[in-house]
Amino acid sequence: MLWACVLLPQLALDGVLRRREDAHEPLVLVSGPAQARVVHAANPPARAAGLYRGQKLVAAQALLSQFAMVEYDREDEARWQRLLAAWAYRYSGEVGLFTHGVVLEVSRSLNLFGPWPHFESLLRADLRELGFRHRVALAPTPHAAYVLAGVHDGLAVEAPDALRHALAPIAIGQARLPAEVAQALPAMGIRSLGQLLQLPRAGLQRRFGGELLALLDRLTGDEPTPMESYRPPDTFEQRMEWTHEIEHVEALVFPLRRLTADLATYLAGRDGGVQRFELELEHCHGPPTRVAVGMLSAGRDATLLFDCARGRLERQVLAQPVLAMRLIARELPPFVPAGRDLFDSRPANAMPLDQLRERLRARLGEDAIQQLRRTLDPRPEFAQTSAPGVRPAQLPVLPRPTWLLDTPCPWRGPSPEILAGPERIETGWWDGGDLRRDYYVARTAQGQCAWMYCAPGEQGAWMLHGWFA
Amino acid sequence: MGQVLALDALIHARQVWHGRATPAPGGSQPTGWSQLDAVLPSGGWPEHALTEILLPADGIGELQLLLPTVARLSRAARQVMVIAPPYLPCVAGWEARDVVMSQVDIVQAGERDVLWAAEQCLRSGSCAAVLAWPHGADDRALRRLQVAADTGKALAFVFRDRRHAVQASPAALRLELEAGASLQVRVRKCRGGNPPISAVPLAAGWS
Numbered sequence: 001m002l003w004a005c006v007l008l009p010q011l012a013l014d015g016v017l018r019r020r021e022d023a024h025e026p027l028v029l030v031s032g033p034a035q036a037r038v039v040h041a042a043n044p045p046a047r048a049a050g051l052y053r054g055q056k057l058v059a060a061q062a063l064l065s066q067f068a069m070v071e072y073d074r075e076d077e078a079r080w081q082r083l084l085a086a087w088a089y090r091y092s093g094e095v096g097l098f099t100h101g102v103v104l105e106v107s108r109s110l111n112l113f114g115p116w117p118h119f120e121s122l123l124r125a126d127l128r129e130l131g132f133r134h135r136v137a138l139a140p141t142p143h144a145a146y147v148l149a150g151v152h153d154g155l156a157v158e159a160p161d162a163l164r165h166a167l168a169p170i171a172i173g174q175a176r177l178p179a180e181v182a183q184a185l186p187a188m189g190i191r192s193l194g195q196l197l198q199l200p201r202a203g204l205q206r207r208f209g210g211e212l213l214a215l216l217d218r219l220t221g222d223e224p225t226p227m228e229s230y231r232p233p234d235t236f237e238q239r240m241e242w243t244h245e246i247e248h249v250e251a252l253v254f255p256l257r258r259l260t261a262d263l264a265t266y267l268a269g270r271d272g273g274v275q276r277f278e279l280e281l282e283h284c285h286g287p288p289t290r291v292a293v294g295m296l297s298a299g300r301d302a303t304l305l306f307d308c309a310r311g312r313l314e315r316q317v318l319a320q321p322v323l324a325m326r327l328i329a330r331e332l333p334p335f336v337p338a339g340r341d342l343f344d345s346r347p348a349n350a351m352p353l354d355q356l357r358e359r360l361r362a363r364l365g366e367d368a369i370q371q372l373r374r375t376l377d378p379r380p381e382f383a384q385t386s387a388p389g390v391r392p393a394q395l396p397v398l399p400r401p402t403w404l405l406d407t408p409c410p411w412r413g414p415s416p417e418i419l420a421g422p423e424r425i426e427t428g429w430w431d432g433g434d435l436r437r438d439y440y441v442a443r444t445a446q447g448q449c450a451w452m453y454c455a456p457g458e459q460g461a462w463m464l465h466g467w468f469a
Numbered sequence: 470m471g472q473v474l475a476l477d478a479l480i481h482a483r484q485v486w487h488g489r490a491t492p493a494p495g496g497s498q499p500t501g502w503s504q505l506d507a508v509l510p511s512g513g514w515p516e517h518a519l520t521e522i523l524l525p526a527d528g529i530g531e532l533q534l535l536l537p538t539v540a541r542l543s544r545a546a547r548q549v550m551v552i553a554p555p556y557l558p559c560v561a562g563w564e565a566r567d568v569v570m571s572q573v574d575i576v577q578a579g580e581r582d583v584l585w586a587a588e589q590c591l592r593s594g595s596c597a598a599v600l601a602w603p604h605g606a607d608d609r610a611l612r613r614l615q616v617a618a619d620t621g622k623a624l625a626f627v628f629r630d631r632r633h634a635v636q637a638s639p640a641a642l643r644l645e646l647e648a649g650a651s652l653q654v655r656v657r658k659c660r661g662g663n664p665p666i667s668a669v670p671l672a673a674g675w676s
Contacts, residue, residue, distance in 0.1 A: 401559050
């Protein structure tokens with residue numbers, strides 16, 4: 001077994017920063033009771049001005065006059081951690097959650113994704129894309145990976161024998177032991193994990209109880225770690241809120257890109273797709289505005305999802321300013337990648353046809369794109385439909401035009417010269433749409449070939465129904 | 470004086486002007502009308518470029534001119550987009566002319582969106598041909614389509630009224646359909662050669 005740990009030292013702060021476009025503005029998270037507000041986390045521009053974690057907010061305000069303040073939200077932090085677990089699920093079937101960290105079992109994933117250095121770079125590239133600061137370490141046990149990630153970013157210990165050696169120099173304070181143990185041990189002269197592991201077990205058991213021994217056994221791999229594996233939920237829901245009101249749809253595009261990218265990440269982890277999802281725009285008063293996004297087939301490409309959602313959102317008129325946006329996907333059908341011909345003659349960088357159709361539909365309307373097919377109905381009005389279905393096999397032998405008028409209109413020009421006909425169509429008794437017509441092919445004075453009809457037996461009062469263009 | 474120069478060398482050095490460009494040996498996008506292919510410098514539709522077709526009236530025979538190409542492309546499982554056609558394509562009629570209708574997407578677009586939709590389709594690179602009926606397209610809009618067709622390596626066809634013939638156009642090929650006693654097509658402009666003087670008759674007919 002090999003475990004990779006992705007440690008997220010600034011999870012809550014990154015979660016807030018990734019919904020903001022301006023990265024250079026000083027920003028802090030604040031927590032604590034109203035009388036004694038303290039800085040929970042500060043971004044690099046704020047730190048450069050001298051703000052630090054644990055500082056009193058009053059002191060921070062004395063140091064820096066202008067900075068953005070966001071309330072630290074434990075629930076928000078947990079949500080980001082779940083998103084990252086969903087992301088990690090793409091790389092491994094066994095994913096566990098630690099405080100500020102996600103561990104994943106990778107010994108089998110390495111067969112698929114390549115050796116560790118390459119795999120590690122994949123993880124890091126994804127995390128950078130998602131906008132989370134991270135430390136990564138590899139070890140034979142999840143606890144050891146968790147501890148090592150905190151001490152040394154990028155450390156990889158693959159052999160179980162080397163693990164004790166790697167753990168030995170780690171200070172007790174950094175070993176993520178229970179708080180009372182971490183306080184008591186240095187007072188006893190035990191300063192590193194190596195010293196602790198060499199102590200007689202019976203004495204440790206007497207002094208600290210069985211839990212510490214079990215923890216050390218799990219750390220070194222003498223005992224397996226019981227762990228609750230992460231299972232991705234069946235629906236996706238992600239929310240973003242702002243400290244200010246957004247009045248223009250254009251300003252929603254950046255957060256939308258984040259939300260759809262998160263959805264794509266989640267779908268890749270589940271190996272699923274999404275066909276319809278909903279955007280909820282929350283307002284100060286009144287019910288939220290709902291924007292439904294539907295696609296022709298299940299997809300999960302981040303660009304495709306973003307394009308579709310953006311097209312729908314841009315057509316939305318905002319009646320009120322928006323405070324928060326939520327993306328909800330309830331139905332997650334299986335994703336079937338489109339097959340492509342090996343000898344496809346299209347250019348290599350071509351946009352997939354589905355994506356093009358979605359983009360057109362997003363701007364022109366849901367029914368803007370049609371594919372027509374023939375039906376078995378002999379009446380010209382019903383002889384073709386855009387509804388999906390089976391195509392009849394046999395071809396008509398009678399002349400049919402290439403353009404068809406939506407509804408036949410009276411012919412106003414001079415009497416046309418008849419080229420062929422009549423073809424009598426007299427049917428439709430079963431649904432009340434009876435017709436009795438004699439169809440002719442006729443040439444107009446301008447030289448067009450027209451498909452016209454008139455009442456049976458007459459050759460006048462022409463109705464134009466199509467063109468042989 | 471007395472120096473002998475090989476004619477080939479002069480021609481390759483581009484120092485000698487040819488009265489008439491050498492015809493390309495058979496285009497890769499034949500129009501389906503052999504007489505028309507014969508007079509076009511590329512031996513067919515100009516590749517990855519815009520073709521403008523000027524009509525005296527709708528329904529005059531513009532589809533007769535285009536459907537052999539649409540049929541050929543759709544049979545090869547290539548996608549064809551029909552954007553904002555003036556009438557509904559009649560499936561029976563198109564299929565009788567060998568078009569595979571499952572490869573043809575009909576896009577209904579409002580007046581202002583036709584050019585946008587055509588550009589998107591051309592640029593995407595996943596369509597083999599795009600047929601569009603724009604309203605009030607100007608020189609700049611057509612130039613955009615020309616660039617998009619080049620980017621997406623697609624055939625672009627734009628149908629416009631004959632009265633636009635007097636305006637200059639960035640299209641690589643401009644054809645004008647003329648209906649008299651019989652249907653004929655006049656080449657107004659073609660990139661890579663002089664337009665032929667006489668019109669090319671199309672076998673007019675309704676079947």
